[in-house]
Amino acid sequence: MxxxxxxxxxxxxxxxxxxxxxxxxxxxxxxxxxxxxxxxxxxxxxxxxxxxxxxxxxxxxxxxxxxxxxxxxxxxxxxxxxxxxxxxxxxxxxxxxxxxxxxxxxxxxxxxxxxxxxxxxxxxxxxxxxxxxxxxxxxxxxxxxxxxxxxxxxxxxxxxxxxxxxxxxxxxxxxxxxxxxxxxxxxxxxxxxxxxxxxxxxxxxxxxxxxxxxxxELYYLQGCDIPSLHKVFHRFSHKGSFGRFLLIGGSMGKMGAVALGGKAALRTGSGLVTVCVPSCGILPLQSLLPEVMVEACNSDLEVSLPLPAFDRYSAIAIGPGMGIGLGAAQVLEAVLGGFSGAIVLDADAINLLALHPRLKTYLRGKVITPHLVEFERLVGTCEHHLERMSRAREFAVQYGCVVVLKGANSVISLPDGRQVVNSSGTHYMATAGSGDVLTGMIGSLLGQGYCADHAALCGVFHHGLAGELASESKRRGMIASDLVEAIPSTFLRLGIA
Structure with a gap:
């Protein structure tokens, strides 16, 4: 880079x-x-x-x-x-x-x-x-x-x-x-x-x-950097080789976030995708995404305990549309404390970290993907973006995690102190659900066996490139599901098998 x-x-x-x-x-x-x-x-x-x-x-x-x-x-x-x-x-x-x-x-x-x-x-x-x-x-x-x-x-x-x-x-x-x-x-x-x-x-x-x-310690991520970060699969690879990914989230009226993340994971190459949602999400998700499996928790309104057995999965993403109630906090702690594999936290999972600071001790090796407001809930108000970047680096080093600070030039802060600025993307991506797509993409790559650093770097770049490709015809009318459909084209554009 x-x-x-x-x-x-x-x-x-x-x-x-x-x-x-x-x-x-x-x-x-x-x-x-x-x-x-x-x-x-x-x-x-x-x-x-x-x-x-x-x-x-x-x-x-x-x-x-x-x-x-x-x-x-x-x-x-x-x-x-x-x-x-x-x-x-x-x-x-x-x-x-x-x-x-x-x-x-x-x-x-x-x-x-x-x-x-x-x-x-x-x-x-x-x-x-x-x-x-x-x-x-x-x-x-x-x-x-x-x-x-x-x-x-x-x-x-x-x-x-x-x-x-x-x-x-x-x-x-x-x-x-x-x-x-x-x-x-x-x-x-x-x-x-x-x-x-x-x-x-x-x-x-x-x-x-x-x-x-x-x-x-500041780097610029470009398309030429991405192919070498990707894993190589062969003709004997099967759906298990491409990862078993679990996405936890959703609540009444917010199933779209999980649907976008789940479909993005499939488009990024996951072999098997399961979503865990409250029971009110079973019918819409089975209708929208016939390729995913659905695990329902007991609650009709929000994700709650008990959760499916973790040992079936290679990576978990948690947070989109989940809410920040007591049940959601218990779910997050159960995942962070009970799953030893790769995890990406987004949206309400990050808001819960801010509300329950003791959960930050579980973050080593994890990926978190806050937008600017969510990040400041974690670390406090920042006067300008230079301070925000500095605090993101400090946070990543202190907790041993990868911080994807989302924005026009998303900044990926790595646990070793390096920060990587993404070059792909467009302002047309400023649309509801775009972040849920990124969560699914990074989670998919984690499930396929990528390390946290590489999953974040590849996920962020492909996400931005998908936005560029989709916006060529959609412009201001682009929506998050357009991003999902453009993901396969990003692999073609970068020459990745």
Whole structure:
């Protein structure tokens, strides 16, 4: 998996990579500009007239190189430069010298001198090096660009946005941010959504570079990471080989959560799926899911004791639609204390952990999948997402469990202190039942014999990819059952047998 480095480490990374490859810093800049232009042409091929706004640092050098490459491919770029010419970096000055005669450029002393004629703006004023709020002409130029109404594509980071911390002051509100090799930490924060826009990560050839000399414990999960995490089955594998999975949950009016989780488990490859629900759920579940077996507890309204014998199952998921009454708490404790196999806890099971803190002592080796509100019920209110991520790491290490903090970029915190940020998914997944689908997927993989780490990583990535695939035709109309039906396509997309 690709490490996510701090902004302060990026300069060192560039130096080490340049030395290893035996290339110049200008050549690395050319790689970055080429990767950006390839992405830009794919997404903005109809935007012939482009306004490129540059600073005088290396991000500005990227912008000048991008303008040159776009010009060579038939675009009509105009360039504005903010700053003083003598202050430019070496590579900025070199790219300025190489700017073709056919590209008009202007030095800006005031934002009033900037007339934005392009169909789209490329923002290359500041990169990862900024460590203070923008001021003066830079702030006025950024405000002018934000007020222009034009689509803005930022190079590496929206200008004014710090690489690792929360924003203070003004920054570009980008439509897209094209960042190099790995997303900068601040692009992953929900507080920065209005600035980062849609984030694209493009490679600049560092994929095989050894990042072990950097101390970051933050990683980026991509499709290329997933196949090696999957188990391999053969033609003599039978339904028992693919796991016997038990899903416990449901209550009057909330059987849909269990139905979604059960079907997701089947679509993820479980050989045998059993759901344990109150007796009122037998008929709807047998009708909705003829492939699952149903175990009913004594209660008509909610899950309660006694439970089916645990020794028949290789993994258990508990929580969706279960409720948080006394009976549900007794069921959760019985599962945590009486089942030695793999367990994933979601929804009301997590709410019960918050209500009964002593149950946290059972969490070693388990997977929990809270959304942001459920997580704060566990650990207390967090001021921002950076604090939330920090507490998730502490929780995973303290209790020896895997914490899947669900969100636009779900963060998987592992017991060894590593945190993995997921790259797949779409905002169209913000729909009721999406989390129940994820529970079924992770539980299915646990039942198939995956370790907790791999089950969480594969489950989260496939879940997000299913959302992407389903949303291609459904968009805002996508519902959780569309996710379930797209799960098999994720295996095909990733080339997994």
């Amino acid at each position: 690709q490490k996510i480095l701090s902004g302060s480490d990026v300069k060192l990374l560039d130096s080490l990579f340049i030395a290893q490859e035996g290339i110049s810093s200008w050549a690395l800049m050319e790689r970055a500009a080429t990767a950006f232009v390839d992405w830009f042409i794919l997404h903005y091929k109809e935007s012939n007239h482009v306004t490129v706004v540059c600073g005088t640092g290396n991000n500005g050098g990227d912008g000048l190189a991008i303008a040159r490459l776009l010009f060579q491919r038939g675009f009509l770029p105009e360039v504005f430069i903010v700053g003083q010419e003598p202050n430019g970096t070496t590579d900025f000055k070199l790219n300025l010298e190489r700017l073709p005669d056919g590209i008009a450029f202007k030095w800006l002393k005031d934002q009033a001198e900037m007339v934005i004629g392009g169909d789209v703006v490329i923002d290359a004023v500041f990169g990862v090096g900024i460590n203070r709020p923008v001021a003066g002409v830079y702030a006025s130029v950024i405000c002018r660009l934000n007020e222009s109404g034009k689509p803005i594509v930022s190079v590496d980071l929206p200008s004014g946005l710090p690489s690792d911390e929360l924003i203070i002051g003004e920054a570009i509100r980008a439509t897209h941010t094209v960042t190099f090799q790995f997303p900068k930490r601040s692009l992953l924060l929900p507080e920065h959504a209005e600035y980062s826009g849609v984030v694209a990560v493009v490679s600049i050839g560092m994929d095989a570079f050894d990042f072990s000399c950097f101390e970051s």
